[in-house]
Amino acid sequence: MSRSTATIACVCCGKPGQHNARGLRTSCYDRHRAKGTLDRYPRRPPAAPRPPKEPHGKRMLARYAELVSRRLSPARIAWELGVGERTVQRYAAAYALQRAEQAQGRAA
Numbered sequence: 001m002s003r004s005t006a007t008i009a010c011v012c013c014g015k016p017g018q019h020n021a022r023g024l025r026t027s028c029y030d031r032h033r034a035k036g037t038l039d040r041y042p043r044r045p046p047a048a049p050r051p052p053k054e055p056h057g058k059r060m061l062a063r064y065a066e067l068v069s070r071r072l073s074p075a076r077i078a079w080e081l082g083v084g085e086r087t088v089q090r091y092a093a094a095y096a097l098q099r100a101e102q103a104q105g106r107a108a
């Protein structure tokens with residue numbers, strides 16, 4: 001797994017540096033960890049799910065929904081779709097969002 005080394009402006013001092021975590025550059029992250037002050041810089045929330053927009057992605061999501069309705073395990077769904085389990089997790093998030101939006105549409 002490759003690690004991102006994006007250059008950022010550090011959230012604590014504003015100086016540029018390699019991003020480590022929590023919006024901190026590596027030297028500041030190490031300093032805050034040593035001082036026990038990392039909790040001043042909260043972890044970033046996970047990214048919001050992005051529903052597929054392309055035809056292939058929509059077909060895959062529809063197939064995912066069909067497999068979920070058959071109560072298959074995530075590992076089996078991954079095998080059936082020919083994707084990794086992380087991709088199945090992404091489909092699950094997109095599917096949950098889609099169902100929530102449909103439920104809102106019916107309620108409105």
Ligand SMILES: [Zn+2]
Pocket residue numbers: 010011012013014015024025028
């Ligand atoms: Zn800093």
